[in-house]
C-alpha cells in the first residue's frame with residue numbers, strides 16, 4: 001500500500017466580505033492510497049481543479065438552506081476537478097480511468113462515493129476542458145441558454161461576465177444560433193477577446209460606463225430578448241429597463257452580490273409585467289441528465305473550430321487560493337483552472 005505526501009488547500013476560517021488568499025493555506029500530510037474495506041468509492045490523483053464563483057458561498061458558515069454545504073473550517077476545500085483513478089470500488093470505473101466531478105483540493109483524494117463523478121470518454125481534447133467547456137460551466141451555459149431561454153435566430157442576446165468560464169460559451173452558442181450577441185466584461189483585454197476571439201457582435205467594459213442603462217440602449221436600440229445574468233445588482237436593474245416584449249432572463253449567477261453583507265435591492269422588476277417577460281433562476285445540477293446530448297453538440301463544435309475556449313491556467317496547488325479569490329477581482333481571463341499535475 002503506497003503512502004504518499006499529500007498537499008491540501010485548507011480553509012483557515014469562515015469568510016465574510018471579500019475572500020482573501022490568506023483565508024486558505026496549503027498544508028502537507030501523508031496519505032495511504034487505499035480504499036476502506038468494502039468501499040464503492042475511488043482513490044484518485046487530482047490533475048486539474050476548477051475555480052468557481054459558487055465556492056465563495058461555501059466559504060461562509062451558511063445559516064440558511066442552500067443547494068451547497070459550507071466547507072468545514074480547518075479542513076481541505078472541495079470542488080470540481082479532473083482526476084485519474086488509482087483504485088476503484090465502483091465496477092464502472094477502473095485504475096487508469098479519467099473522471100471529472102467533485103473532488104478535493106489536494107494532490108490525492110479518497111472519495112467515498114462516485115455519484116458526483118463522470119467518466120471521461122473523449123481524450124482527444126485538452127483534459128483541462130473538463131473543468132470548463134466540457135464540464136460544469138459548459139453545462140451551465142447550455143442549460144441556461146437552450147433550456148431556459150429557447151433562443152431563436154435573429155434575437156438580441158446580452159451576456160454579462162461574458163469572457164468568463166460560462167459567458168464566453170453562452171455568447172458563442174448564441175452566435176451559432178444566429179442571434180445578435182453583446183457581452184460586457186471588466187477590462188479592455190476581455191472586451192477585445194469577446195469581439196475578436198469569441199465573435200460577439202459587440203462588447204463593452206461595464207467599468208467605464210457611468211450609466212449602464214444608456215450603454216445598453218446604445219448596443220440594443222431595439223431592446224434585449226435574452227439576458228444571461230451572471231452578475232446581478234445594478235446591471236440587472238439596467239437590463240430590466242431595456243427588455244423587449246416576451247424577453248427571457250436566465251438567472252445563472254449574481255457575482256456582484258456574493259461578498260456583500262447586505263445584497264443590493266432590485267428596483268425595476270415592474271418591467272417584467274409590462275414586457276410580459278420571464279426571469280428564472282436555475283442550478284446546473286438539475287440538468288446533468290442532458291450531458292450526453294450536450295457533448296454531441298459541443299465536441300464536434302470544438303473539433304471543427306466553431307467554438308473556442310480560453311483558459312487562465314494557474315500552475316500548482318499552491319497557486320489555488322490566489323486563483324480562487326482572483327475571480328472576485330476579475331483577475332481571471334477566461335476559465336480559471338489550477339493544474340495540480342499533468343499526468
Ligand SMILES: NC(=O)c1ccc[n+]([C@@H]2O[C@H](COP(=O)([O-])OP(=O)(O)OC[C@H]3O[C@@H](n4cnc5c(N)ncnc54)[C@H](OP(=O)(O)O)[C@@H]3O)[C@@H](O)[C@H]2O)c1
Nearest residue numbers: 053140164165166185186230252253254255256283284330
Ligand atoms: N446557476 C448555476 O448552476 C451556475 C453554475 C456555474 C456558474 N454560475 C454563475 O455564473 C457566473 C459566472 O461564473 P463563471 O464560472 O463563468 O465565472 P467567471 O466569469 O469565469 O469569473 C468571474 C468573473 O466575474 C466578474 N466579476 C467579479 N466581480 C464582479 C462584480 N462585482 N461585478 C461584475 N462582474 C464581476 C469578473 O469578470 P469581469 O472582469 O468581467 O468583471 C470575473 O472574472 C457566476 O455568477 C457564477 O456564480 C452559476
